[in-house]
Amino acid sequence: MSFRAIRVTKDDQGHRVETVTLEESELHEGDVTVAVDYSTVNYKDGLALADKGIVRTYPLVPGIDFAGTVESSTHASFAPGDKVVLNGYGVGERHDGGFAQKARVSGDWLVPLPEGLTTRQAAAIGTAGYTAMLSVLALEDAGLTPASGDVLVTGAAGGVGSVAVALLARLGYRVLASTGRPAEAGYLRELGAAEIIDRAELSEPGRPLGKERWAGAVDSVGSHTLVNVLAGTRYGGTVTSCGLAQGLDLPGTVMPFILRGVTLAGIDSVQAPMERRIRAYDRLARDLDLASLERMTTVVGLDEVPSVAERILAGQVRGRTVVDVNA
Secondary structure (H helix, E strand, O other): OEEEEEEEEEEOOEEEEEEEEEEHHHOOOOOEEEEEEEEEOOHHHHHHHOOOOOOOOOOEOOOOEEEEEEEEEOOOOOOOOOEEEEEOOOEOOOEOOOOEOEEEEOHHHEEEOOOOOOHHHHHHHHHHHHHHHHHHHHHHHOOOOHHHOOEEEOOOOOHHHHHHHHHHHHOOOOEEEEEOOHHHHHHHHHHOOOEEEEOHHHHOOOOOOOOOOEEEEEEOOOHHHHHHHHHOEEEEEEEEEOOOOOOOOOOOOOHHHHHHOOEEEEOOOOOOOHHHHHHHHHHHHHHOOHHHHHHOEEEEEHHHHHHHHHHHHOOOOOOEEEEEOOO
16 A cells, blocks of 8 residues: 655765655565654754754655554554554664654554553654653652752753653743743743743853752753753752754863762663653653643644754754644
8 A cells, every 4th residue: 555755865866855655565674564643853853854964774764753553563562553652763764764654663662652642642742752751750760859949941942842841840840941042932931931041041161160050950952051051050960961952062071070969861762761661651641731732732744844854953943843644
């Protein structure tokens, strides 16, 4: 049966992004075939469509996540009709991903959709929201509670940041939201941010140690921003690192670690163990305000993905962009 997909190719004629019609026989190997309902556009997808070193094999269907319904399966844990969600495992990088009406993957990569979430809501959460939840879990596992003090979220108007703000606020934390887009202040306050910080305060080279301002932080920006976040973290605080929107360098010192006992926790959404994935989605189903999720979500069709990908790399996309692959 044929289906529509976005496919990237790279050959002597260069790098191309095209909407094509494929046959199931052209999909990559796997023991579960999923009828995809929705995917999303993430920063990594923007890099993939722009030929920025993300795609490892050609031709490829990009899209690092998706949610849908199992169509056929030889995997012991899944049967036709099961609702599932997928993030990471090289999907959309080395293995055909979610920018298609069908996907074939290993059942070991799939998470059963928790009760209380639809496939559209699971896609709205997507890799960005799942990464935000992994960050919140890391902060909690390090002992952070609302009584510990303020929590900072950088890149707050983006996908990871928006979900992190909404989650932390719902859990009772006082959230500081850093953004370079002043026009988004109202949006961030609607999600629960108590205070807005101009990105410029954090994005330039700063001192190795600054005033102790927050007990914890979720950083999706990296580079000088992450260094300044660490420098402003209170004694014994924890900062999670889950992105590199400003850069992949870390031009700082060890002083926050050896003088204030600050912990820098790395967040890997691609190869996270299944137990942690299920824990994250169970918590998302319970703790994420679905009205807030809806406020941060925009839905587009498959043909609109390339233009959205360009805007996400330019920092012009707010919140989450869901792709209705059947629209």
